[in-house]
Amino acid sequence: xxxxxxxxxxxxxxxxxxxxxxxxxxxxxxxxxxxxxxxxxxxxxxxxxxxxxxxxxxxxxxxxxxxxxxxxxxxxxxxxxxxxxxxxxxxxxxxxxxxxxxxxxxx
Numbered sequence: 001x002x003x004x005x006x007x008x009x010x011x012x013x014x015x016x017x018x019x020x021x022x023x024x025x026x027x028x029x030x031x032x033x034x035x036x037x038x039x040x041x042x043x044x045x046x047x048x049x050x051x052x053x054x055x056x057x058x059x060x061x062x063x064x065x066x067x068x069x070x071x072x073x074x075x076x077x078x079x080x081x082x083x084x085x086x087x088x089x090x091x092x093x094x095x096x097x098x099x100x101x102x103x104x105x106x107x
Contacts, residue, residue, distance in 0.1 A: 023058050026051035031063060035075065049087075056081045 028048045032041040042061060049066035057080045058064070060073030064087065073079055076092040 022053060023047065023056040026056065028065070033061065033063065033072070035061065037075070052081045052085070052087075054081050054083050054085055 026047045026049075027045055029046050030043050031046050032043050034041050044061045044063060045058075046063045046065060047058060049064050049069075049071070052058075052064070057078065058073065060077035060079070061075050062073045062079070064071040064073070064079065071079075071087060071089075073089065074092075078090045078093050080088050080090075082088050
């Protein structure tokens with residue numbers, strides 16, 4: 001037996017579904033990660049994924065942690081959180097400023 005059910009769906013609205021906050025409020029600390037292109041360890045911001053709200057924007061390098069996964073943003077990457085709280089990453093879209101200037105919240 002196999003049953004297939006379809007029906008009209010409702011748009012999913014996750015606003016207010018959690019205690020999510022902007023990137024600055026989701027910052028939980030800093031940690032060293034190894035950047036192969038730089039051939040060195042660099043201190044980067046670490047963010048709590050569950051605290052990122054749907055308009056948060058973060059520039060790499062950075063680390064996003066959650067219980068199920070860890071997301072690494074490399075230099076030049078840009079992460080934004082959409083209305084359904086998905087992480088949307090644009091690879092290598094930011095300028096190649098020195099690492100210490102490029103890490104953190106995108107402007």
